Amino acid sequence: MAASDLDNRDNSELLSALHAIVGEVGVLQGADMAAYEEGARYGQGRARLVVRPADVAQVQAVVRLCAERGLALLPQGANTGMVGASTPDMSGTQLVLSLSRLRSHCEVDVANRSVVVDAGVTLQELNDQLEAHGLWFPIDLGANPSIGGMVATNTGGTRLIRYGDVRSNLMALQVVLMDPPGEVVELGRALRKNNTGVDWKQLFVGGSGAGAIVTQATLQVHARPAQRATALVVPASDEAVMELLQAFERDLGDWLAAFEGISGNAMQAAIDHVPNLRNPFAPDDAPEFAILVELEANAAAKYSQLDLQEALNSFLEDQFESTIVNAALGNATELWHLRHSISEGARALGKPIAFDVSVPRSRIMEFCRKGRELVARDYPFLTVVDFGHIADGGVHFNVIWRKDAPEQYDPAVVQRLRDAIYGMVVQDFAGSYSAEHGVGPHNLAYYQRFTPPLLQQWADGWRDRLDPQHLCGTVDLGTAKN
Secondary structure, eight states, X not given: OOGGGSOHHHHHHHHHHHHHHHXXXXXXXXXXXXXXXXXXXXXXXXXXXXXXXXSHXXXXXXXXXXXXXXXXXXXXXXXXXXXXXXXXXXXXXXXXXXXXXXXXXXXXXXXXXXXXEETTSBHHHHHHHHHTTTEEOOOOOSSOOBHHHHHHHTOOOTTHHHHOOHHHHEEEEEEEETTTTTOEEEEEOSOXXXXXXXXXXXXXXXXXXXXXEEEEEEEEOEEOOSEEEEEEEEESSHHHHHHHHHHHHHHHTTTXXXXXEEEHHHHHHHHHHSTTOOXXXXXXXXXXXXXXXXXXXXXXXXXXXXXXXXXXXXXXXXXBTTTEEEEEOOOHHHHHHHHHTHHHHHHHHEEEEOOEXXXXXXXXXXXXXXXXXXXXXXXXXXXXEEEEEGGGTEEEEXXXXXXXXXXXXXXXXXXXXXXXXXXXXXXXXOOBSOSSSOOOTTTHHHHHHHSOHHHHHHHHHHHHHHOTTOOXXXXXXXXXXX
């Protein structure tokens, strides 16, 4: 049923019922819903209403109301996702449940190195709270998602090789179930060792918000580094990239925190289009490929006799003419600003066709090379702007339909390109079509194509048990109801 066909009397009754739960400030309609109806990159729909509960009791009451009335419910955090999983469809029937007001709890246990935090708190807000205690939650991203959204997508980021993803740092979870409607379940405790059965909280990590509402998380946090050393290095060849990574892990592995690949196209796009960025290799041109590497140490030089920058400089000197041919030892803030500006630079070139993929890291340079060859051969009017997390096998293989391209943007061509790249990733390289962005309407077809039928049936059974009416979320990760 389209929004224009909804019974006005029923909508009025629904508004009254929601106002009684969350107050008038907690419900948005009309033009006020615009920010909640469009995703960060993909997805633009129409919500019936946006409801913004301020505490868990209000979430419970909204869930019960939706279950009683059979209303489709879409959980939404900061709406920074890249696959459309937090964006309503075009039916106008979905109720967007925004957790943006669920942010009153951020309780730090310094001695336990843990924090209990509401799902609506953003990553930046959490780290601001932790900074006073010398702690941080080191999932480093180019966006500022909510904690609930990070759980729903199992966020990774640039420092995964040192700290792991959200799943690796999740100690406990609070969720509100769709069945029994509105029941609150506490899954786990603030413990690092708790081997008392199935780890049920993991059912809700990476599930894109399906089946239940994540309302609170208990996270392991980490001491802020006492030292950092950063460099942007140019490998001698594609083959030298893995040799260099292995050398870092062998000789400096205790401190290796990031090993990020940046293509020349990606670097130049950022330099050309983002104010106040400079080429670290000037007056030379940007290289064809570079690696942003960072070391971190919790041990202060005063006690450890370790000077991390000196160690990095010495290591790079030893690697010259074998695995690297150039290096920029600049300001860490400037180098990371360059890395995090690539997406903005790419968008300035034209319309991105984004691929968030992963392959075994031993084959990542081969994949990037063959991916570029495929685009150059079959789509010469497109430009590859690729970068990614070399050390964990992840790459953002962005292809840009440039504003000055001789061919007009054609969705059918984009679809053929997606089929070709994802097919190469999964079938030729034993990789994943979604390394860290999760599954949503934007890439659901590839889930259905590449996930074995038995696993899709399992997903159906999981969803049927947790959400019998399939009211919560945007996608069914199964076969029966797609």
